[in-house]
Amino acid sequence: MPAQNPVSINIRAKAAQRDLIDQAAERLGRSRSDFMLEAATRKAEDVLLDQAFFRLDADAFAQFQALLDAPPQPNARLRRFLSEPSPWDDA
Secondary structure: OOOOOOOOOOOOOOHHHHHHHHHHHHHOOOOHHHHHHHHHHHHHHHHHHHOOOOOOOHHHHHHHHHHHHOOOOOOHHHHHHHHOOOHHHHO
């Protein structure tokens, strides 16, 4: 993929919003622009991924729903995962 030239994005914010963003960005050692761009990009990806759409006929949807509702089949990886202590149990 060829390198793309940066473009400008301008927004208006209230002073309190800017101050909050600046405080959070400073905690992470980031610039305001880097912090805002990362947060906005992450949110945009979440929105688009949450709205993924695929079409199924009634039979295929019933099969899909059955797979989601069925308990996972036991296997070595699942048993190992379930035997590990939870992070919150180590307190």
